[in-house]
Amino acid sequence: MGHRKLASPRRGSAGLRPRKRSSELLPTPRTWPQINSQNPKLLGFVGYKVGMTHVFMIDDWPNSPTNGKEIYMPVTVLEVPPIIPLALRAYAVDGKGEPNVITEYWSPSSLQFLDITRRIHSLSFFLKNDENKKKFEEKFSSKLDLIKSNLDRIVYFRLLVATQPRKIPSLGKKVPDLVEIQIGGGEKKAQLDYALNVLGKEISIRDVFKEGQLIDVIGVTKGKGFAGVIKRYSVVELPRWHKHRKGSRKIGTRGPSLGTPSYTPQPGQLGFHRRTEYNKRIIKIGDDSKEINPAGGFVRYGIVRNTYILLEGSILGSKKRPIFLRDPIRPSYVFESAPKITYINILSQQG
Structure with missing residues (x-):
């Protein structure tokens, strides 16, 4: 007779409850950083998500195995008019x-x-x-x-x-x-x-941020509507070769109905949540949109016509969505200058 497992890890972070729709499309920070500058300045800015591309740049992260070498870096483009x-x-x-x-x-x-x-x-x-x-x-x-x-x-x-x-x-x-x-x-x-x-x-964004620095990104994720526990919390589906009178894509007990509230996974809203991504680096701030516009413009966005920024990696949200940019509240490193970019991809983006 096989051993029966009586415990399993929690599915989904309890720190992100409740998982409900964001009350606003452009959320503002709940906390602001304390800066040591003697000159006053704004601690945030607002941009609009364009899409993604990639660049080749010289790696300037200290203690990196590829420090001083040319590396491939995916970047997110944001249009940031004044x-x-x-x-x-x-x-x-x-x-x-x-x-x-x-x-x-x-x-x-x-x-x-x-x-x-x-x-x-x-x-x-x-x-x-x-x-x-x-x-x-x-x-x-x-x-x-x-x-x-x-x-x-x-x-x-x-x-x-x-x-x-x-x-x-x-x-x-x-x-x-x-x-x-x-x-x-x-x-x-x-x-x-x-x-x-x-x-x-x-x-302008140059009055608030500078190239090479880290910032925090605050926004609303892509909305995916109502979803079940398999997609929403990555609950393991029950084996289909047994008889499941109540279905295989469901959980068992939902826990006690009295006493401490249970964190049992349940179906509900997936996506369109307010989230914050920390320490996203500004690779470039540019005014010449010809440097990044692919032929025909970005898919599901169009042509960038104003000042733009390139952020390292991907960020939350769908295209054309407003994104709040804030000074980093807990920066992992302070860069003295912007990285050297050797190539920016402007080929037509697919999908």
């Missing part, structure tokens, strides 16, 4: 010990961009009257005074920025994505001056 800061939000600790917005300041220089989003489209019609515009500017000038008077209470500043999907015709949308991006580095007074200086002006 973003526009619209408003400044100041956060201070409330009575419960949690940071909350104490006020929001809109600069007169950012009012010209109100037409780019439908969320505040009615406000743009209101401000076409010169008298209404004057009242609007007076209202927010008092909010700026409130920020300056409470500078010692403020824990951090964030900018409400808008992307410019109009510059990417292949996306097929005009309404921008609005996200909050935290300001890091420097003192609070320097951060406030930096925010007031960039409101209403375009910020």
